[in-house]
Every structure is written in C-alpha cells, then in structure tokens.
Amino acid sequence: MNDHVLVINAGSSSLKYSLIDAGSGEAAAAGVVERIGEPEGVFRHRGPDGETRTTRPIGSHEDALRAAIDAFEEHGPSLDGIEIAAVGHRVVHGGSRFGDPALINEDLIDEVSDLVPLAPLHNPANLEGMRVAGRLFPDLPQVAVFDTAFHQTLPPEAYTYAVPRGWLAEHGIRRYGFHGTSHAFVSEQAAQLLGREPADVNVIVLHLGNGCSAAAVRGGKSVDTSMGLTPLEGLVMGTRSGDVDPAIHAYLAREAGLSLDEIDHALNFESGLKGLAGENDFRELSRQREAGDEQARLAFDVYCYRIRKYVGAYYSVLGKVDAIVFTAGVGQNSAEVRSASLEGLEGLGIEIDAERNAESSDEARAVSTKDSRVAVLVIPTNEEWQIAREALKLVRS
Ligand code: ADP
Helix, strand or coil, X not given: CCCEEEEEEECCCEEEEEEEECCCCCEEXXXXXXXXXXXXXXXXXXXXXXXXXXXXXXXXHHHHHHHHHHHHHHHCCCHHHCCEEEEEEEECCCCCCCCCCEECCHHHHHHHHHCHHHCCCCHHHHHHHHHHHHHHCCCCCEEEEECCHHHHHCCHHHHCCCCCCHHHHHHCXXXXXXXXXXXXXXXXXXXXXXXXXXXXXXXXXXXXXXXXXXXXXXXXXXXXXXXXXXXXXXXXXXCCCCCCCCHHHHHHHHHHCCCHHHHHHHHHHCCHHXXXXXXXXXXXXXXXXXXXXXXXXXXXXXXXXXXXXXXXXHHHHHCCCCEEEEEHHHHHHCHHHHHHHHXXXXXXXXXXXXXXXXXXXXXXXXXXXXXXXXXXXXXXXXHHHHHHHHHHHHHHC
C-alpha cells in the first residue's frame, strides 16, 4: 500500500514541502524555499544524504516547486521510485464553509478566493501553492487541509461575538480559530498517551510557537479556542498582542492620529513579546530575563499570566479536564513557561513535577506528578503528518 503524501505549505515568500509516509509520520525528504521573488533566494533540501543548502534567485512559487522536484532527483529520494497518493496543502482560512479537508478543484479555488479578505496575508499564497502543484503534478489528487476546520465544531455561544447581528451574515464576523491541524494532532496524541479513546478525554491544548493559541477539546472535538476572526486574538505571541480592549483602535485613531492600517500593523507585528521587550524570539527573551532585564521579565510575566487565564477559562468550559498539553517551540521547550503558567493550581488538581518538567526531550511525555488529577503533557506537534493523514484519508474514502 502506498501511503506517501507530498505536503505543501505555501507562504507569501516561502514554500515548505515534505514527503511523508502518512502511516508512520516519517519524512522521506523535506525542504524549504525562502525569499521567493527576492534577489537572493535560499533553498534547503533534506533527504537521505543529509541537508543541502543553495542560494540563488527563485522568481516564483512555480520555480520554487520545480527546484524542489529537481532536488528530489539530484539528492533523493527519486520521485520515480515513490508512488505518491496525494498532495496535501495547508490552507489557513476555510471560513464557515470547510469543516473537513476537501479535494481541490476549480470550485474550491473559487471558494478559497472568496475567503481572501479574512486572511489577506495567507490565503493568496495558499492558492498559489495549489495552482502551481496542480500544474506540476496534474495526475495527483490535491487536497486542501484547513487551519480553521478543527474549530468548526465550536458551539454558537463560543463562536459568536456580541456585536450587531447583521455583521455575521454580511461580513462573516465570528470566531473561526486557527492552528486547528496542530490542536487536532496533539489532542489525539494526548488521548493515546493517557491510554484512552479521544472520545473519552477532555484536553486543554496550549500551542505556543511564534503564534500562540489555546483550545478546549471535549471528546476529540474543539469547543472553544482563543484565536478569533483572525489569528490576532487570545494569547500573547511573538509579535501579536492577543486580547486587547477593542476600544484601543478608536482611541489611538482619535488621540494619536494613527490610521487603522498603522494600528493593525502594530498589533500584528510590533506587539506581543517584541512590543514589550523588543525581542520576539523566546530563547533570546529568556536569556535577557535571566540576565536581569526588567522589560524581558515583564514580557514573560504577561505571557504566562495570559496562558493561566485561558487555562482557568477552559477548565470551566470543559468542567472536567483530563490533560493540559503544551506544544510548539515554546510549549515543548520552555520548562519555565510551563511551571510559571500553572504554578499554584494544585487546588484545581494540577501539579507539575519539577524534576520531570526540567528534563528536556523530544518525546511526548508527562511532566505532572503521579498524583496530579489533571495530567500535564508535553507533546511535539507535527502539522505536516496530520495534513498527510487527513489528505490520505480523504483520497482513500
Ligand atoms: P512557528 O509558530 O513559526 O511554527 P515554532 O513552533 O517553531 O514557531 O516556535 C518558535 C518559538 O519557539 C520561538 O520563539 C523560539 O525562540 C521558541 N523556542 C524554540 N526552541 C526553544 C527553546 N529551546 N527554549 C525556549 N524557546 C524555544
């Protein structure tokens, strides 16, 4: 049986790809092309013989995917020797329309194009990836896997903003949620680690990467999540503010004369850890904090305090919580964030084991005490594998 899926994640000036065995999750090869359209493109391909890196101009996403195909031939594994079952595409915004992965055809491309206003930075690049892969792999089924899809199970009281009713029908104003592929993968892995069926387990997932989001997952289904109409709402992130008073926009426009675009840009790209401490890379922020930098300390405290508030909120949304899961770059690696966010919650049955928490490992593991009523887990996310699994399941169904 052939279980290989080529997973493509097209960004505005980058294209990531991996050839994954959807059964085992093993990547036969993976690579990334960055700075597409700039004078110096950077291309890395990791295959059976290790990693190769080249710099040269790469004009378009089509050139990027062609370069990837050439790299498979030159550095392996040869695509002639591997039957690929499907191409799986990460698509950021599926609106209310897509609760499941979908086969890519002209109608789907039109529907994803209609959603561009909701994700102007991401959906156009994702569409370009689909078009290019359709041209270069015309005989393979192409599948779109949406970042928003896992959260389509949110009940109306969780996804509805208390704003004029017509805004939903006229402008699609509601909470959609993002990082769904990661939340789906990690919550399923959590059930496995606990030795139970996903349907029997309630989990709070904390995806803490450059972007950060929390999700409340009841019996394998997302029932609330911190990102909203766009990926700006919720937790504090590398450069994004997360929750702010929505009156900030009008106030700054009136009092500081800032335009809406300037405010939007500042909240998305100049806020979060970067806004507070001038640094959005968490490792560097930690170094500054350890060296006694006051701004870095405040940024860290605000970051962890926001996580703690969402844990409390989702604890009461779920009623009973079996596990709290930390994932992505910061969640998997920062013992300080895990302990600072959950410190003092023994009354809620949440007890971190300091020694287990301090161990660094790439494996999925528990960092709570044996007696903790709620398991605290660290689980590496693997969005590419999840996309491969979902794409394969669709083409096999
Ligand atoms: P993305 O959202 O782009 O996929 P990642 O999940 O890779 O991001 O997370 C990136 C973040 O993880 C960065 O802020 C980085 O500093 C942080 N990070 C990576 N490794 C560590 C580490 N060992 N300790 C603390 N933070 C880390």
